[in-house]
Structure formats: structure tokens, C-alpha cells
Amino acid sequence: MNTIEYSLIIENENEDENRLPATLQSKIDALENHCFGHIDPIEVEECFYAEKWGRVLAFSQQELIGHLILHKRTITFEGKTMIIGGAVGACVQQNMRRKGVAENMMTIGLKALAKEGCDVACLTVDPVNGQDPIKLYSKLGFVMIPREISYEDSHGRIRYDSESMFIPLGSVEKFNFIMESPVTFHYGKGYW
Ligand SMILES: CC(C)(COP(=O)(O)OP(=O)(O)OC[C@H]1O[C@@H](n2cnc3c(N)ncnc32)[C@H](O)[C@@H]1OP(=O)(O)O)[C@@H](O)C(=O)NCCC(=O)NCCS
Numbered sequence: 294m295n296t297i298e299y300s301l302i303i304e305n306e307n308e309d310e311n312r313l314p315a316t317l318q319s320k321i322d323a324l325e326n327h328c329f330g331h332i333d334p335i336e337v338e339e340c341f342y343a344e345k346w347g348r349v350l351a352f353s354q355q356e357l358i359g360h361l362i363l364h365k366r367t368i369t370f371e372g373k374t375m376i377i378g379g380a381v382g383a384c385v386q387q388n389m390r391r392k393g394v395a396e397n398m399m400t401i402g403l404k405a406l407a408k409e410g411c412d413v414a415c416l417t418v419d420p421v422n423g424q425d426p427i428k429l430y431s432k433l434g435f436v437m438i439p440r441e442i443s444y445e446d447s448h449g450r451i452r453y454d455s456e457s458m459f460i461p462l463g464s465v466e467k468f469n470f471i472m473e474s475p476v477t478f479h480y481g482k483g484y485w
Pocket of ligand 1: 395
């Protein structure tokens with residue numbers, strides 16, 4: 294049986310030090326294209342432009358088979374300052390799916406975000422991907438927010454979406470506050 298190895302990479306504040314080896318970067322690009330090639334690149338550029346805080350990679354026999362992006366930012370929602378984390382863009386190579394790779398990457402990523410002081414984590418679910426990711430995230434403890442969220446796109450326009458899930462990390466109180474508030478939750482600049 295092949296073992297799957299996981300690697301957590303935290304980005305450095307110095308952008309130059311974040312450059313991954315070109316061969317690894319091209320494998321990530323290919324894997325992302327395999328998983329998200331159907332998404333309009335303009336939408337990706339305009340909405341999913343937030344800086345990465347880290348990533349989780351999964352390897353089988355030295356080959357990249359999974360990728361997860363991590364984000365972190367401080368926001369103020371209804372007068373409360375909070376640190377929100379993102380564990381987004383979960384992507385597993387087709388022939389390695391349904392073996393728990395995404396669940397393991399998410400668990401590693403969420404643990405790292407919790408350790409970093411995040412109160413909650415949130416993510417976007419693309420309805421095009423069907424119910425599977427929603428089932429996976431629900432199993433991990435994510436809950437669909439029962440109203441729209443908003444975010445600022447790269448042109449400064451406010452956009453709205455209704456497919457966002459949240460999980461408590463450091464603060465159940467802040468999680469409940471977000472979920473129960475009638476006010477639109479604003480992610481800030483970029484829908485991750
Ligand atoms: C969504 C995605 C990341 C899931 O990756 P994955 O590695 O297959 O996920 P997991 O294996 O952790 O879990 C998926 C299912 O396999 C099941 N599973 C896990 N280990 C298993 C095993 N050893 N044997 C059988 N089933 C298993 C899980 O219970 C889960 O089942 P469920 O959907 O019925 O709850 C993957 O399908 C993918 O890359 N899709 C395209 C991109 C995408 O849509 N990303 C999500 C963006 S929101």
C-alpha cells in the first residue's frame with residue numbers, strides 16, 4: 294500500500310522567499326487546472342486574489358496528488374475584531390480521491406490556522422462541484438451560513454454569494470455571533 298505524505302508550507306512575509314521550485318509550482322498549476330479548469334480565469338483573478346498564508350500538499354510516491362490553500366486575515370464584524378482563516382481550493386487528483394486525502398489536508402490546515410490564533414475558518418463552496426465537498430466539510434464541522442456573505446473584488450466592487458461555510462476554531466462565541474447575526478458577513482478584500 295502506498296503511503297500518502299503531507300507537507301504544510303507557511304508563506305514568508307518576504308515574497309521572494311515564497312517562490313516554490315519551478316517543477317513543484319508547475320505540478321500545482323497542473324493539479325489546479327485538473328480540478329478547477331472549468332472556472333472562468335477572469336473570475337479567479339477578480340475574486341480569488343487574496344494573499345496566501347500557507348498551503349498543504351499531499352504526495353504519493355513523490356508525486357503531487359493534493360493541494361489546499363490557507364489564508365488568514367483580521368477583520369471587524371459588527372464591532373468585534375476577529376481573525377478569520379480560510380482553507381480553500383481543496384483539490385485531489387482524480388485517481389486518488391475517496392481515500393481521505395482532502396479530509397487529512399483540511400485537518401492539517403485547520404489545526405495550523407487554529408494554532409495561529411484564528412477564531413473561525415470559512416470557505417466557499419462552488420455549487421458546480423456538487424454535494425460532495427459540502428458533505429466533506431460538514432463532516433469536519435463546517436456549517437453553511439444561512440444568508441449571503443459579501444466580499445470586495447479586485448476592482449473594489451462589492452459582490453455577494455450564498456455558498457459559504459464556517460467552522461469554529463479558537464472561538465465558539467465568535468462563530469455563533471457570525472452565524473446568528475442578521476447582518477451580511479463581509480470577508481474583506483477577496484473571496485479568498
Ligand atoms: C472534493 C475533493 C477535494 C475531495 O477529495 P477526496 O480526497 O476525495 O476527499 P476525501 O477522500 O477526504 O472524502 C471524500 C469521500 O470519500 C470518503 N472516503 C474517505 N476515505 C475513504 C476510504 N478509504 N474508502 C472509501 N471512501 C473513503 C469520505 O468519507 C467521503 O465520503 P462522502 O463524500 O460520502 O462523505 C475532490 O473530489 C476534488 O478534488 N474535487 C474537485 C475540486 C473540488 O471540487 N474541490 C472542492 C472545492 S469547494
